[in-house]
Amino acid sequence: MPVHKKKLSEKIDLGGGHRMTPQRQVVYDVLMSSRDHPTATEVFIRVQEKMSSISLATVYNCLDTLAVAGIVKQVNVDREPSRYCGNLAPHAHFHCETCATVMDIDLKDGVEPSGSVKLPRGAKIQKVEVAVRGQCPECVRTNKRKNIS
């Protein structure tokens, strides 16, 4: 019995001979409709609602393929599970230590994130990441205690 039935409405080129498969499309759709930054497992759970036969390994594969193709971003906060994000515009991340969510923060116009550091002379810079840790406005307001021991 065939597992795949869905027709693709629009084909996005992933480059390198990679195909936009139904699984990759569903994973991509889930990410594009997420404002939070789900982990692979969270993506898996959301994807399962649309395609119950998909496996976690495939979700990992798809996320990796999409990230390598450059159409989604992999976001790492310390050594916690990787999170994925469909926002391709340059931005930084805020990590709330109380509710453990990750949210985007915009960069100020005209200010280079690398401007605050003395870059080693002769180095080739590929990317500069700015990550802020603390307590998000929501958690400050409700005065929650940290849920991380």
Next chain:
Amino acid sequence: MPVHKKKLSEKIDLGGGHRMTPQRQVVYDVLMSSRDHPTATEVFIRVQEKMSSISLATVYNCLDTLAVAGIVKQVNVDREPSRYCGNLAPHAHFHCETCATVMDIDLKDGVEPSGSVKLPRGAKIQKVEVAVRGQCPECVRTNKRKNIS
């Protein structure tokens, strides 16, 4: 037979009822005499030269205790193994994707690292991390290719 013989020259208070034990002291000494950013396993190897009976689990315990006490820093680059650093002054990190080393970079005087981002209003900021990825001067000079597939 007793495992611990070394007398402590100077007792550093770790707070919270924690003791500066011979193992913790050796781990601390190794870190303070390292200019690179060794992983737990690398610290373990260096520590073994001074105290051959120590276990990897103890090195992990010591590193954690020292980090919680705030006298060393734990440095995370993406989801790679944690690295440890005795430099307590505020600074950023440069990660070379060719030789995989992590080096400190100084902050520019009078420039706040958080100055490049629009911090969420109402949030409580705990720390701002700036990480730069690229190729270090040494690797640029010798024109090495990436060693990461």
Next chain:
DNA sequence: AATATTATTTAGAATAGTTCTTGATAAAAA
């Protein structure tokens, strides 16, 4: 269309860094 080639999916095994468990040991407090 039929065949050959290549890419993809899947389940489960394997991996690696780290944490946890347990009993023994040692230091500090009483």
Next chain:
DNA sequence: TTTTTATCAAGAACTATTCTAAATAATATT
């Protein structure tokens, strides 16, 4: 000294992720 608390060590356990291998599907070629 006795009691309490902290620490150490070995190995088991855990977890996020990657790998393996076989089945399947899509694309290219004939």
